[in-house]
Amino acid sequence: MGFLSKASKSMRQSNYLSLLRNFNFNPYINRITHQCSSVTSALFCSQSRQSSTREKSTIDLSEYPPELVRNFSIIAHVDHGKSTLADRLLELTGTIKKGHGQPQYLDKLQVERERGITVKAQTATMFYKHRKSGNDCDDEKELPNFLLNLIDTPGHVDFSYEVSRSLAACQGVLLVVDAAQGVQAQTVANFYLAFESNLTIVPVINKIDQPTADPDRVKAQLKSMFDLDPSDALLTSAKTGVGLEQVLPAVIERIPPPPGRSNSPLRMLLLDSYYDEYKGVICHVAVVDGVLYKGGKISFAATGQSYEALDIGIMHPELTPTGVLLTGQVGYVVSGMRSTKDARVGDTIYHTRSIVEPLPGFKPAKHMVFSGLYPADGSDFEALNHAIERLTCNDASVSITKETSTALGLGFRCGFLGLLHMDVFHQRLEQEYGAHVISTVPTVPYIFEYSDGSKLEVQNPASLPSNPKQRVMACWEPTVIATIIIPSEYMGPVITLVSERRGQQLEYSFIDSQRAFMKYRLPLREIVVDFYNVLKSITSGYASFDYEDSDYQQADLVKLDILLNGQPVDAMATIVHNMKAYRVGRELAEKLKKVIDRQMFEITIQAAIGSKIIARETISAMRKNVLAKCYGGDVTRKRKLLEKQKEGKKRMKRVGSVDIPQEAFNELLKNS
C-alpha cells in the first residue's frame, strides 16, 4: 500500500495541474487516477518540447503491455440495449459517474440519440482490476490492472466500411441479444461481420428482467444459428445491473490481447476523426504495431501528409493526455490537421520516413448516392454554405460541389455513402447548424456513351441533355452484390421485391431450417432510395441486408423530365429504367398534383421522355380568393391576412409562372 499512497499523493497534484491545462474539464478524472494508481513517468516529460504544454501525465500507459489490453466492440440489433450496456460498463469502471451525465454516453450527436443509432465511431478507455484465473496471488494490490478499450461502431449498412475498420481494431465483440426478442436481423449481420473478422464472440443475453424474457430460447437460437455454446452466454440486465459483474471478466478471460509487435515500426489504424474548434482534427486511432510518443512525426499513408503528434492520449472518457500510445492501445492523436478530409477512415499512420506496409482494408470513401441540397429560402445560400463547410469538417465522407438549378437557385451537389448517411447529414445540418434545406431526389452516378464515342458521367439527372444532339449508344449504371438473409417464410415477398427492383439472382441457399441466404446483383439505383425500409417492413424487420459495390452494367436508361406548364423543372428530373418510366412518370405527376396548390392559372403537369409526353395531370385555376367583407375601416386585420399570403408565396419556388411549395420537393423524395 505504501506504493499506492505515494502515487496518489503525487497524482493529486499533477492531476490538478492537468485539469487546469486540459480543455476538456473532467470531474471524474481525480477519482480515476486514484483507481489507476499509476506514476508519472519521467519519460513523458522528456518528450515534451514546449514548456507551456509540459504535462505530467496522470496515466502511465507503459504499465499496460498488450497482455493487459483488451480491445472490443459491442454489436447488437437496434434497441437490444447496446448503449445502455456501454453506459453501465463505463460506470462500473468509474470511467463515468453513475447517475451523472447523459444516458447513451457514447452517442454524442443529437441525431444518434434521437434515432438510437451510431453514426460515428467512438472509443472509450476503461481500467479494471481483475485476477486472471490461474493467478493465485490474492493480495489485492497485486491484482493486475487491465486497460480495456470499448470501440463503439455504427451499425448501418451505409457505414459498413467504417464498421469493418472499427472491428479491425478489435479482437472480440460482445454480441448483445434481447432476451425476449431473440436473434434479429442485425444480430445476424453483425455476427457474420465479427465472425468473418475472426473475432472472439462473447454472447450477452440482455434485458433478462423483462417478464417475457426467455434466455433459454435465445441460447438455443445462438447455438443453432451461430454455433455458439449456450454455456458461454452471459445473462444480464443493463437496466437493473444483474449479471453485469461477469461481463468485463469475460472480456478479459476470453478475448485475446492485441497481437501487434511492440518492436516493429509504428503502424496505427485510423478509426474515425472529428473536428474540434480549438484543437483542430482529432483522430481516433488504434496502435497496431510500435509506439507513438508525443511530438513524434507521423505520416498518413493515403494522403502522404505529415504532421507532428502535438497531443496524444486516451478517451477516458474524454480526451486525457498520456504522452504515449503503445502497441495494442487505442486513443486519440491531435496533429494540427485542419480538415477531417485528410483523415480517412481506415488509413494507416506511421512514423515519417519509416517504411511500413500499409494496413490492409483501406478504401477511399465511395459516394453511392448524390443529391442536390438547396437553401429552403433562396436568400440563405451563404448560411447554408457556411453550415455545410462546418459540418463537412466533421463528416469528410461527404463530397460537395456547387451547382445551380433554375427552380431552386444556387445550391450543392452532395455525394453520400448511402441513404441513411444522407438523411443523417440533412438532420445534422438542421439540428446542429439550423439550416433549412430542400433536397432533390437522390441519384447514383450513371455513364452515358454517345455515338461520337464521348462519355458523360451523370451525377445530376438535370445535366443530362433531354434531346441530345448525338445519339446515345449505351448507358451504364452502378450495381451492387447484395446479400439478404431472411427467415424462409418471407422468401416469396422478398423475391417479388427483388425482381421488381431488377435484381438478378446469383446464389440462394438455406443456412438452416429457418433461414434463407440469397445473393443478388441489383442496380444501385434500385436500393438507394427505400429498398432497405421496404425489405424490413415486408419481413417484419427480420431481413438482414448488406451489399458491396460491384461493376457497372449496361441498362436501358432514360431521362424523365417533369414539366410545369411546359417548362422543365430541372430539380425534378430523374433517370429511370425505360421499362419503369411510364409508371414512375404517372406517379410523379399524380403526387405533384396533390401538393401544388391551385393558382390563378391552370397548371399542366407533364412527365416526358425527350419530347414524348408520357403522363399528364391538370390543376384547375383558382376561382375565387377575395375578402368581400371588411371591418369598419379596420384594415389591419385584412392586411395581416394578405401579408400571411404574401409570406406563403415568398417561401415557394418559382418555375415559369408556377409557384411550387417546398413540400413538393420533399414529397418527391418519398418512395420514388
Added chain:
Amino acid sequence: MLKSTFTPILWALTPKPKYPKHPPHAVTNTSTAHVRHNASVTTPPLPSSAYVHLPFCRKRCHYCDFPILALGSFSPHDDDPRVSNYVHFLCREITATKVSPNPNAPLQTVFFGGGTPSLVPPRLVSLVLDTLRIKFGVSQDAEISMEMDPGTFDADKMREMVLLGVNRVSLGVQAFQEKLLKACGRAHGLREVHEAISVVKSCGVENWSVDLIASLPHQTEDMWEESLRLTIQAQPTHVSVYDLQIEQGTKFGRLYTPGEFPLPSEVQSADFYKMASRMLCDANYNHYEISSYSKSGYECKHNSTYWKNMPFYGFGLGSASFVGGVRFSRPKKLNEYMNYVQNLENGLVNGSVSADDRTHAKDMAMDVVMLSLRTATGLDLKHFQETFGRSIVLSLLKAYKPYVESGHVVGLDEERKTIRIDDLSNSLLDKANTKGRLAYIRLSDPEGFLLSNELIAIAFGVIDSWEDRPPYKEIA
C-alpha cells in the same frame, strides 16, 4: 347586427372613374399628405369622417365575430341602462379626443355601424350627434349613414332618425329566403324585410342600401338569383354584396368548413359573385368596389375615405381610427373600453398617436395598394410614383404583366381608356403624350376582383422586397 358583421366597409363613393381629375388625385393626394405629415408632425391632416360603433343586437348571428352586446329579444326602451351607459361613455370618448386647434374641419361623413344601431333610441343617437357637432362640427350636407336591421324600427322611429339628420340607410336584409334568414340566426324574418323596405322608402330616405350575403349554407343559385332580383325591384340606390366568411369562434365556424357542403363550393361561390356583378350592372348599378354597387352619384362617401387611405375618427367599442398617420383599434371588451375612455380623459392614453405604430413607407405603400385595388378606380400610378418612387411602380408592373395578359389586371390611361398589352411597357416611357400613357391599374370585374387576395399579395411581395430608398428619406 348582421350588418355589423359585414359592416360598413367597403363601399364608398369613390368618384367615378369617368371624371379623371378628381378621384385619382384624391387617392394620392392623401398619401402624399400623410407622408409630409409624418415628416413634420405639426400639421396633421384632419379627419373629416367619423365611424361610431353602436354594438347592441337582439342576439348574435351565427356568422358574427364582431364586438357586439346582445340585449335579448325585447326592444330596448329609452332607459335601458346598458344602452344609455354605453352611449354616455361613447360621448365621453368623443369629448376627450384630442383635436388640433384648426377649427375649419367639420365632419363630412358620419357612419353609425354596429351591432344594430337602429336598436338605439333616437334620443341617444341625437346625443351622440350633438356631441360630434360640438366637438368637430358636422357639415350641413354631411352624409350621415346608419346601419338598420329589419324588425328593429317602424315608420315613427325612421322619421325621428331622419329628423336627427340621418340621411343614408344601410339596410341589413342579407337574404330574401325565410329559411336562410333563420339558418343564419337573424333576429327577423322575410315579412320584416319587406316592411322595412317600404318604411325606408315611405319616409323619404332617398339614399339607401340593401346589404346581401352570398354563399350562405344551403343557398342555391336560384335563391341567390331571387335575392338579387328582389333587391333590384326594391330600387335601392346602393347594394352591398358580402361574401360569407367563416370565422373562428362563431357558430358557423364550428359547424362548417369553407368550400364543403352545405356551403357552396369555390366554383359555385365564384359563380354567385359573377351573377351579382352581371345582374346589378345590367340594372345600371356601378360596381365601384369589390363588394359595393351603386347608382351613379350614390357611392358611399364614408367608405370612400377608407379606400382612399384618408384619415377617419373611430369611436366606441372595438372601433378603428386612422388619425395622424396612425391606425388604432379600441378595446373589444366593454370594461376594457370603459377603462380606455377613463384613461383618455385622464390623459393617460393619447387615443391615437403612438410612435411605434407610425406608418412607415412600406406599410403605407401596402395600404394604398390594398385599398385602391379594391376599387374600380384602381391604383393611381402617377401619385403612387410621386410618393414612393419610380422603381416600385416598375417592379409592380413587371410582376403584374402576366396578369394583364391573363385579363385579371387592366391598365388605363388618364382618360380611363384601357391600354393594350403591347403598349403597356412603352406607354410609361412616353413623357410627352399623356394620351395613351398608363395612369391607372385596376383589377378587372369580375375575374380580377374574384382573385383580389392573390393579386394584392403579389403586390405586397413586390413592396416587401423593395429596397430602393423612396425619395422621402425623412420618413423614419
